[in-house]
Amino acid sequence: MTQARHLRAEGFVFLAAYIACIPVANWLIQHVGTVCPPDGPCLIPVAPGLMAPSGVLMAGLALVLRDLVQRRLGVTYGLAAIGAGTVLSAALAPAPLVIASAVAFLLSELADFAVYTPLQKRGLVLAVAASSLVGLVADSLLFLWLAFGSLDFLSGQIVGKAVMVLLTLPAIRWLRNRDERLSAP
Numbered sequence: 044m045t046q047a048r049h050l051r052a053e054g055f056v057f058l059a060a061y062i063a064c065i066p067v068a069n070w071l072i073q074h075v076g077t078v079c080p081p082d083g084p085c086l087i088p089v090a091p092g093l094m095a096p097s098g099v100l101m102a103g104l105a106l107v108l109r110d111l112v113q114r115r116l117g118v119t120y121g122l123a124a125i126g127a128g129t130v131l132s133a134a135l136a137p138a139p140l141v142i143a144s145a146v147a148f149l150l151s152e153l154a155d156f157a158v159y160t161p162l163q164k165r166g167l168v169l170a171v172a173a174s175s176l177v178g179l180v181a182d183s184l185l186f187l188w189l190a191f192g193s194l195d196f197l198s199g200q201i202v203g204k205a206v207m208v209l210l211t212l213p214a215i216r217w218l219r220n221r222d223e224r225l226s227a228p
């Protein structure tokens with residue numbers, strides 16, 4: 044397999060993982076947590092004294108994966124992934140959360156896209172970290188406000204998503220270094 048074909052195939056793996064984050068997040072939020080109230084999301088501790096719905100882990104990962112889809116497959120695939128993810132997010136959300144889920148997903152991913160696109164020329168790790176930070180804050184604010192009219196879990200949401208982003212940065216750095224080695228003459 045040529046290098047270009049390998050990188051394109053890798054992009055489709057990133058795309059599949061990105062799309063998979065959405066149903067996994069929905070499943071986690073309904074089934075996995077240290078506390079699972081009957082009328083609310085399952086919660087996990089994300090820092091001392093901070094709880095968040097368990098789906099935050101996949102939401103943080105999705106922001107990073109979307110950036111990698113764009114890196115490997117281009118802007119068109121990155122935007123198409125956002126569109127597909129928005130539809131899937133709305134389709135899988137519990138009825139009372141459909142609008143909050145879809146709007147938060149769409150706007151946070153577009154915010155991520157808007158930051159990542161110009162920054163990627165300055166460095167992959169910087170672009171992923173900065174765009175994910177903007178996206179995770181937007182997602183947390185929008186979802187909590189639209190779904191519950193409350194920002195009670197805001198700190199936990201931001202910390203939980205940020206932890207997942209931070210955990211991916213060594214892999215992003217490795218990917219960047221590998222790409223540079225592959226493209227060297």
